[in-house]
Structures are given as structure tokens and as C-alpha cells.
Amino acid sequence: xxxxxxxxxxxxxxxxxxxxxxxxxxxxxxxxxxxxxxxxxxxxxxxxxxxxxxxxxxxxxxxxxxxxxxxxxxxxxxxxxxxxxxxxxxxxxxxxxxxxxxxxxxxxxxxxxxxxxxxxxxxxxxxxxxxxxxxxxxxxxxxxxxxxxxxxxxxxxxxxxxxxxxxxxxxxxxxxxxxxxxxxxxxxxxxxxxxxxxxxxxxxxxxxxxxxxxxxxxxxxxxxxxxxxxxxxxxxxxxxxxxxxxxxxxxxxxxxxxxxxxxxxxxxxxxxxxxxxxxxxxxxxxxxxxxxxxxxxxxxxxxxxxxxxxxxxxxxxxxxxxxxxxxxxxxxxxxxxxxxxxxxxxxxxxxxxxxxxxxxxxxxxxxxxxxxxxxxxxxxxxxxxxxxxx
Numbered sequence: 001x002x003x004x005x006x007x008x009x010x011x012x013x014x015x016x017x018x019x020x021x022x023x024x025x026x027x028x029x030x031x032x033x034x035x036x037x038x039x040x041x042x043x044x045x046x047x048x049x050x051x052x053x054x055x056x057x058x059x060x061x062x063x064x065x066x067x068x069x070x071x072x073x074x075x076x077x078x079x080x081x082x083x084x085x086x087x088x089x090x091x092x093x094x095x096x097x098x099x100x101x102x103x104x105x106x107x108x109x110x111x112x113x114x115x116x117x118x119x120x121x122x123x124x125x126x127x128x129x130x131x132x133x134x135x136x137x138x139x140x141x142x143x144x145x146x147x148x149x150x151x152x153x154x155x156x157x158x159x160x161x162x163x164x165x166x167x168x169x170x171x172x173x174x175x176x177x178x179x180x181x182x183x184x185x186x187x188x189x190x191x192x193x194x195x196x197x198x199x200x201x202x203x204x205x206x207x208x209x210x211x212x213x214x215x216x217x218x219x220x221x222x223x224x225x226x227x228x229x230x231x232x233x234x235x236x237x238x239x240x241x242x243x244x245x246x247x248x249x250x251x252x253x254x255x256x257x258x259x260x261x262x263x264x265x266x267x268x269x270x271x272x273x274x275x276x277x278x279x280x281x282x283x284x285x286x287x288x289x290x291x292x293x294x295x296x297x298x299x300x301x302x303x304x305x306x307x308x309x310x311x312x313x314x315x316x317x318x319x320x321x322x323x324x325x326x327x328x329x330x331x332x333x334x335x336x337x338x339x340x341x342x343x344x345x346x347x348x349x350x351x352x353x354x355x356x357x358x359x360x361x362x363x364x365x366x367x368x369x370x371x372x373x374x375x376x377x378x379x380x381x382x383x384x385x386x387x388x389x390x
Contacts, residue, residue: 001047001050001051001052001151001155002050002051002052003051003052003054003147003151004051004052004053004054005054005056006053006054006055006056006060007056007059007060008059008060009060009061009062012055012060012063012065012066013065015046015053015055015066015069016065016066016068016069017069018048018051018053019046019066019069019070019072019073020069020072020073022048022049022073023074024073024074024075024076024099024158024161025046025047025048025070025073025074025075025076026045026046026047026048026075026076026077026154026155026157026158027044027045027046027047027070027075027076027077027080027083027095027154028044028045028077028078028083028150028153028154029041029043029044029045029082029083029086030042030043030044030045030135030137030150031086031137032137032138033232034232035231035232035235036230036231036232037226037227037229037230037231037232037233038086038089038090038227038230039082039085039086039089039090041057041063041086041090042057042058042137042138043055043056043057043137043142043150044057044063044066045150045151045153045154046154047154047155047157047158049158052150052151052154052155054142054147054150054151056140056142058138058140063090063091064091067087067090067091067093068091068093070087070093070095071093071094071095071096072096073095073096073097074095074096074097074098074099075095075097075098075099076098076099076101076157076158076160076161077098077099077100077101077154077157078100078101078102078116078119078153078157078160079100079102079116080098080100080102080184081100081184081189084098084184084185084190085190088187088189088190088191089190092187094184094185094186094187094190095185096185097181097182097185098181098182098184098185099161099178099181100180100181100184101116101119101157101160101161101164102114102116102119103177103180103181103184104161104164104165104168104177104181105119105164106321106322106325107168107171107173107176107177107321107325108164108167108168108171108173108320109320109321110122111322112322112324112325116128116153117130119160119164120152120156120160123156123159123160123163123164124156124159124160126156128152129148129149129152130149135149164177173355175355176355179353179354179355180325180353192223194220194223195216195290196216196290197216197219197220197223198212198215198216198219198290200219201215201219201239201242201243202239203239203240203243204243204293205293207246207292208292209286209289209290209291209292210281210282210289211246211247212289212290212291212292213281213282213284213289213290214245214246214249214277214278214281214282215242215243215246216281216290217277217278217280217281217284218237218242218245218246218274218277218278218281219242220277221270221273221274221277222236222237222242225270225273236270237262237266237270237274238261240261241259241261241262241266244259244261244262245259245262245274245278249278249282250274250275250278251275251278251279252275253267253271253272253275256271256274256275294333294337297333297336297337301336301337302336304336305329305332305333305335305336307367307374308332308335308336308364308367308368309329309332310374310386311363311364311367311374311388312326312327312332312360312364313386314374314385314386314387314388315359315360315363317385317386318387319359326356326359326360327350327352327356327360331350334349334350335349335350335364335368343361343362343365346361346364346365346368347361350364363388367388372388372389373388373389374386374387374388375387375388375389
């Protein structure tokens with residue numbers, strides 16, 4: 001397989017033309033995130049049937065033509081969400097289609113977090129050398145070992161897709177996997193909800209709704225500044241300073257000085273904007289404030305969630321898929337809080353993808369209503385497993 005380094009705009013144009021003509025393109029990225037809001041792209045690897053193109057993102061100023069070409073393409077990758085988030089954040093573009101080998105493998109009994117190396121060994125018999133996992137991808141020139149690592153990350157992806165598609169078809173699960181992969185190319189998946197940014201800040205659980213409103217306005221301000229300056233959120237305002245601002249509610253520059261962690265430089269740069277954000281939050285109508293965090297479930301409802309979780313785990317085990325792929329605990333807690341009174345209400349509360357609904361909806365509803373019972377079989381034979389009966 002030919003390996004080409006792409007380090008100027010004309011070479012990138014050639015690669016974009018190949019993408020446009022190709023039925024599928026294998027994709028992986030290497031990036032750093034330690035000192036920036038957006039991932040700092042270092043290398044993008046693309047594989048075609050006969051070539052691997054290694055794109056030097058430090059040498060090419062404008063990568064938008066690549067993003068535009070990929071927006072018309074089908075991409076294949078392993079654990080693609082992190083790679084696709086970069087294109088969503090920086091270009092507002094995503095590929096037309098995606099096939100994620102990690103997602104597909106989870107429907108073939110490999111577990112949710114199966115590694116690329118394990119899949120390559122399973123489907124091709126090749127043992128990948130992963131010696132560059134913590135490599136510094138900002139260093140130039142790239143070493144021969146780094147190049148080999150970059151090539152290995154994409155050169156086997158088509159073989160993995162073909163092998164996984166065959167197994168999925170044999171199990172009747174190809175559409176399940178494709179449904180999950182389609183969600184990867186929905187831009188809304190990567191757009192933070194500005195009404196819920198406060199939920200990412202630890203320390204909000206005991207706040208009043210007004211305090212949550214202030215915290216969210218500060219979070220919106222911080223997110224905007226971090227995006228504009230491409231800085232990590234904590235470089236603008238650390239979480240503990242945000243919590244302190246909510247409690248103090250400063251109305252003047254002098255009052256900002258009460259916060260020991262908010263140094264003179266921060267006050268000078270952001271003081272007026274912080275005060276304005278707090279003022280906006282204090283003017284939010286009561287019915288528009290964020291909801292308080294739900295109270296902990298009672299002991300009885302915790303037990304109810306635990307029973308439903310056993311049922312979900314049982315169905316996952318019977319279908320040889322990871323339980324985390326099937327349904328989250330948060331969804332079960334939502335059921336315990338809302339107590340839907342019909343299967344239609346349960347369907348609305350869970351809002352499941354069609355393949356999940358086929359597996360879960362009726363068993364959950366029957367168990368909630370006592371029409372199905374969970375029990376353990378096979379214990380005496382040394383192979384205990386839970387099952388449920390009508």
C-alpha cells in the first residue's frame with residue numbers, strides 16, 4: 001500500500017478529489033487538547049483501497065476543503081465520535097455516512113470498548129504495534145515508527161467493516177449497528193445545549209433555581225469566551241470560581257475582590273462581563289429558571305430501579321450485547337420518577353431507537369406490572385444466569 005504525506009494545499013486538493021471519487025474512506029485523527037478549547041489537530045490519516053494519506057495539519061493552513069469533501073463521503077473508523085466531534089466543532093460539517101467498527105463490534109459480542117488492535121487480530125490475524133499511543137504528534141518530522149503507527153490505525157479498517165458486516169448480517173443485527181452509526185453524523189449530537197451548561201459544573205446539586213440560573217449564565221459566558229479564544233474552560237474561569245461567584249453575586253468590581261481565586265488579571269479581563277452575566281440571570285423570570293436537581297429516589301424506588309436494571313442486563317446478556325449499549329441507569333431512574341401508566345407512556349418516557357424498543361419495551365412493561373418474574377436458572381449446574389418468565 002502506498003503511503004503519501006500531504007503537507008501543502010495542492011496535495012490536499014488531490015486527496016479531496018480522491019475522497020469525492022471513493023466509495024468509502026477510512027479516517028483517524030491525532031490531536032492534542034491540553035491547552036485549547038477545540039482539539040488541536042496534528043495529523044489526519046485517510047485510507048483508500050490502495051493508499052494511505054497522512055495529512056500534516058501543522059503544515060496546511062486551510063483544512064476546510066477536506067471537511068467539505070468528507071461531508072459528501074462515507075467514512076469508516078474506530079471509536080469515531082471523538083474524530084467527528086472535531087469536524088463538527090471546527091467546521092460545522094460531518095460526513096454523509098459513517099461506519100464505526102467499535103459500535104458494530106459491540107453488536108457482535110465483543111463488548112463496547114473493544115480495541116482496534118483486538119479487532120484487527122480477530123479479523124486479519126495481524127498484531128498491531130501500539131508503541132506510539134502516547135506519542136507527541138506535534139513533533140516534526142514524524143519518525144518512521146510514528147508513520148507506521150499512523151498507517152496501522154487506518155489500513156485495516158475496510159477489512160474490519162467487511163468482516164463485521166458479514167457477522168452482523170448472520171445475526172440479523174446489521175440494521176441495529178447502522179442505526180447507531182447514523183446517529184454519529186447528526187450535528188445536534190455535538191452541539192452543547194446552552195440551557196444546560198450548568199450541569200457540567202460540579203457543586204450545583206444543592207443550589208436553588210435562581211442560583212442555577214446564575215451558574216448557567218456564567219457557564220454560557222465562559223463557553224463563549226473559551227470558544228472565541230480557543231482556551232480550555234478552566235483557563236477562563238475554573239469551576240470553583242464559578243461556584244463562588246454564584247454565592248457572592250458581585251455587583252461591582254470591588255465586590256469581585258472578595259473571591260480569592262479570582263485574581264487581578266481575571267477581574268480586569270472579565271469583571272464587567274461577569275457582572276453583566278449575573279445581572280441577566282437575576283432578571284430571568286421564575287418560570288424560565290433551570291429545574292433543580294431531582295431529589296434522591298426513595299429506598300423503594302431505588303429497589304425498583306435495581307430490578308429493572310437486572311432485567312436490562314438479562315436481555316443484554318441473552319442478546320450478547322453490552323448492557324450500557326441497551327439502556328442507561330438514568331433512563332430507568334426517569335421511569336421510577338414518572339411512573340408511566342401505560343405502555344404508550346413508557347414508550348414516550350424512554351424514547352427508544354426502534355431496535356431497542358423491540359428488545360425492551362414489552363419486557364419492561366410486563367415486569368413493572370408484575371406479569372413477568374425474574375429468577376435464576378442453572379445454579380446447581382454451576383452456570384447461573386438470570387431469566388424472566390411470563
